Amino acid sequence: MPAVQETVAQVKKIDVDQYKYGFETDIEMVKAPKGLNEDIVRFISEKKAEPAWMLEWRLDAYRRWRAMTEPTWAKISYPKIDFEDLYYYAAPKNSEGPKSLADVDPELLKMYERLGVPLQEQEILAGVKSDKPRVAVDAVFDSVSVVTTFKDELAKAGVIFCSISEALREHGDLVRKYLGSVVPQSDNYYAALNSAVFSDGSFVYVPEGVRCPMELSTYFRINERETGQFERTLIIAEKGSYVSYLEGCTAPMRDENQLHAAVVELIALDDAEIKYSTVQNWYPGDKNGKGGIYNFVTKRGDCRGRNSKISWTQVETGSAITWKYPSCILRGDNSRGEFYSIAVSNGYQQVDSGTKMIHLGKNTSSRIISKGIAAGYSQNTYRGLVSAHRKATGARNFTACDSLLIGDKCGAHTVPYIEAKNSSAHFEHEATTSKISDDMLFYCQQRGLSEEEAVALVVNGFVRDVLQQLPMEFLAETQKLIGISLEGSVG
Amino acid sequence: MLEIKNLHVKLADEDKVILKGLTLTVPKGEVHAIMGPNGSGKSTLAYVLAGREGYEVTDGDILWNGESIIEMEPDERAAKGVFLAFQYPMEIPGVAGLTFLRTATNAVRKKRELTEMTTPEFMKFVKEKAAKLNIDFEMLKRPVNVGFSGGEKKRSEILQMAMLEPTLCVLDETDSGLDIDALKVVSDGVNALRGPDRAMLVITHYQRLLNHIVPDKVHVLADGRIQKTGGKELALELEKSGYAEFTGKAA
Ligand SMILES: Nc1ncnc2c1ncn2[C@@H]1O[C@H](COP(=O)(O)OP(=O)(O)OP(=O)(O)O)[C@@H](O)[C@H]1O
Numbered sequence: 001m002p003a004v005q006e007t008v009a010q011v012k013k014i015d016v017d018q019y020k021y022g023f024e025t026d027i028e029m030v031k032a033p034k035g036l037n038e039d040i041v042r043f044i045s046e047k048k049a050e051p052a053w054m055l056e057w058r059l060d061a062y063r064r065w066r067a068m069t070e071p072t073w074a075k076i077s078y079p080k081i082d083f084e085d086l087y088y089y090a091a092p093k094n095s096e097g098p099k100s101l102a103d104v105d106p107e108l109l110k111m112y113e114r115l116g117v118p119l120q121e122q123e124i125l126a127g128v129k130s131d132k133p134r135v136a137v138d139a140v141f142d143s144v145s146v147v148t149t150f151k152d153e154l155a156k157a158g159v160i161f162c163s164i165s166e167a168l169r170e171h172g173d174l175v176r177k178y179l180g181s182v183v184p185q186s187d188n189y190y191a192a193l194n195s196a197v198f199s200d201g202s203f204v205y206v207p208e209g210v211r212c213p214m215e216l217s218t219y220f221r222i223n224e225r226e227t228g229q230f231e232r233t234l235i236i237a238e239k240g241s242y243v244s245y246l247e248g249c250t251a252p253m254r255d256e257n258q259l260h261a262a263v264v265e266l267i268a269l270d271d272a273e274i275k276y277s278t279v280q281n282w283y284p285g286d287k288n289g290k291g292g293i294y295n296f297v298t299k300r301g302d303c304r305g306r307n308s309k310i311s312w313t314q315v316e317t318g319s320a321i322t323w324k325y326p327s328c329i330l331r332g333d334n335s336r337g338e339f340y341s342i343a344v345s346n347g348y349q350q351v352d353s354g355t356k357m358i359h360l361g362k363n364t365s366s367r368i369i370s371k372g373i374a375a376g377y378s379q380n381t382y383r384g385l386v387s388a389h390r391k392a393t394g395a396r397n398f399t400a401c402d403s404l405l406i407g408d409k410c411g412a413h414t415v416p417y418i419e420a421k422n423s424s425a426h427f428e429h430e431a432t433t434s435k436i437s438d439d440m441l442f443y444c445q446q447r448g449l450s451e452e453e454a455v456a457l458v459v460n461g462f463v464r465d466v467l468q469q470l471p472m473e474f475l476a477e478t479q480k481l482i483g484i485s486l487e488g489s490v491g
Numbered sequence: 492m493l494e495i496k497n498l499h500v501k502l503a504d505e506d507k508v509i510l511k512g513l514t515l516t517v518p519k520g521e522v523h524a525i526m527g528p529n530g531s532g533k534s535t536l537a538y539v540l541a542g543r544e545g546y547e548v549t550d551g552d553i554l555w556n557g558e559s560i561i562e563m564e565p566d567e568r569a570a571k572g573v574f575l576a577f578q579y580p581m582e583i584p585g586v587a588g589l590t591f592l593r594t595a596t597n598a599v600r601k602k603r604e605l606t607e608m609t610t611p612e613f614m615k616f617v618k619e620k621a622a623k624l625n626i627d628f629e630m631l632k633r634p635v636n637v638g639f640s641g642g643e644k645k646r647s648e649i650l651q652m653a654m655l656e657p658t659l660c661v662l663d664e665t666d667s668g669l670d671i672d673a674l675k676v677v678s679d680g681v682n683a684l685r686g687p688d689r690a691m692l693v694i695t696h697y698q699r700l701l702n703h704i705v706p707d708k709v710h711v712l713a714d715g716r717i718q719k720t721g722g723k724e725l726a727l728e729l730e731k732s733g734y735a736e737f738t739g740k741a742a
């Protein structure tokens with residue numbers, strides 16, 4: 001029996017439970033009562049000591065959300081979510097107040113150490129752990145940011161990197177100017193929900209002409225049961241500035257499904273560049289498809305200025321359901337948008353992901369490279385839109401979508417939409433679907449690799465051009481992660 | 492010592508029987524050549540030795556150093572020293588030759604309970620072997636076999652063989668597609684690996700190769716069995732008379 005056929009039988013034994021970030025942390029929590037109403041929105045805003053305009057903004061979003069219905073166009077299926085049966089706010093006790101590493105609950109620090117997230121700023125600064133890359137981290141635990149490292153050092157360069165709650169208190173005018181300017185409150189169902197109840201997330205402001213001196217990253221962790229995580233990230237790159245930002249995420253293993261609905265807004269002004277990378281490794285559910293995170297995310301970048309550039313790189317290996325389309329609005333003339341994606345699905349995972357490139361300015365260009373890898377019983381869909389506005393003369397796009405199937409119980413789908421309202425637009429689209437071949441695996445095994453090593457090698461080769469887009473600091477870890485996600489995918 | 496005893500092989504998914512009682516022994520230190528008409532089962536034998544799926548051993552056994560290997564996974568066999576230079580090497584897009592060689596070398600070393608090679612050790616080793624086989628080092632930075640010419644693929648197979656230090660080498664038509672100079676280089680590479688601890692099985696259609704890699708024995712495989720065994724001179728005879736005598740038997 002060829003290996004690929006055997007997969008059908010073997011897949012039943014898939015051990016997605018090897019998820020190594022699945023432990024729970026015992027921390028005393030402060031929670032809002034279950035369910036969602038205006039009082040909960042007020043509770044959240046008050047907990048965060050937000051300015052009055054913010055509460056009004058949230059309430060406005062809440063009322064719009066109430067009038068909307070859940071979208072159904074994606075190729076995903078899941079039982080109806082009971083939005084009244086969730087907690088919308090959960091924070092570790094004593095997490096409010098000044099945040100330096102010294103104030104953080106030692107249990108939490110231990111957890112981040114187990115997750116491999118570098119929070120030991122002192123040691124890194126003192127050069128004790130000089131082999132570790134210097135990365136500034138904002139650590140978000142359930143609904144709140146517990147600590148942000150390297151803040152002082154970044155401040156010297158004029159870069160603001162803090163939690164969005166802190167930004168609302170300390171840099172209210174900046175937040176007010178940009179929040180919702182890329183993803184309006186009523187953009188879509190999940191974005192509206194997020195706008196009403198978002199709890200925390202990161203805020204980045206890079207002033208004119210500044211090249212951010214280190215990688216910035218946010219680490220999201222869902223810990224509490226029956227709690228939705230709604231984070232909000234806002235990144236502003238002023239004229240001629242540059243910033244590279246990475247988000248990572250994990251969650252404990254639970255039988256129940258947990259909801260995660262984030263909104264990320266990026267704004268790049270003239271000649272600015274934002275590089276946004278994601279390594280998404282939320283708990284995918286067990287081998288029977290029980291549990292796992294529902295990941296409904298709205299990410300959008302606005303290339304507002306001339307010659308600006310926004311590049312999204314994502315490695316999606318986790319979540320039971322992924323609904324995510326990081327997009328670029330190419331408003332400024334000569335602006336450029338890029339989307340590099342690796343989406344790995346195994347077990348019963350469902351991925352519906354892709355991008356939108358909206359060409360509005362003149363001579364704008366975009367590039368989309370998507371690699372989908374489906375194994376087990378998973379469904380993996382690329383959904384993308386490339387559009388050129390009437391005035392977007394000289395718009396160019398190149399899209400390449402490659403899918404790789406492992407076994408024959410999974411599916412890969414490509415749904416590209418192209419709209420050119422301008423005859424000078426030049427759009428190219430390529431798509432391939434291939435199966436991982438028995439011959440290729442046999443060749444590798446003949447050279448001494450185990451079947452799993454062979455799959456990992458072949459898949460890493462398949463995604464190579466996207467992997468190269470990731471910041472160096474995260475490359476090796478990501479390659480390993482892709483291997484782990486596919487463990488058990490062949491016989 | 493390689494002992495193939497009364498080997499019967501059919502396709503797993505079809506009724507087609509390919510090997511029908513093949514018996515063959517290759518002692519360590521010897522090189523044996525296998526010749527035979529197209530479609531006679533030479534590559535099948537090579538694949539079955541290496542453990543490829545899709546074939547079913549219905550009778551007989553294969554012993555390597557006294558141990559039956561027919562139930563082993565291909566990578567276990569590789570760890571035991573089995574190496575197959577493919578008639579048609581596979582392309583692996585996106586995986587650089589060096590990455591592949593390094594992964595394979597260390598995988599095999601680990602299974603043989605040897606320490607993994609460090610980067611400098613590996614680089615030194617691979618540079619040395621590549622130079623001997625006239626392989627441009629730049630070529631190893633390209634994805635495995637992708638866009639390689641026929642001859643380049645064959646040379647790269649022999650480089651892998653040299654890196655993995657196998658004890659049972661099966662070469663399936665490694666000479667086809669090689670130009671005259673490359674044939675010499677590849678033969679030198681193979682000869683360099685000859686030694687008292689290695690057994691080699693060389694599948695070829697051309698006696699020319701056997702001028703370079705002089706075999707201890709030549710076997711004729713036709714109709715799923717070894718029909719005749721002789722010395723080097725048998726290859727010359729076949730060159731003249733062809734396989735009519737053996738295929739006639741089959742009819
Ligand atoms: N996987 C397979 N599926 C179908 N037929 C096969 C398969 N493998 C081998 N065969 C058939 O078995 C017979 C032996 O094939 P094999 O490749 O072993 O021959 P060979 O002696 O190596 O030939 P050549 O000299 O042309 O390389 C052929 O008829 C071939 O078509």
Ligand SMILES: [Mg+2]
Binds near residue numbers: 534535
């Ligand atoms: Mg053959």
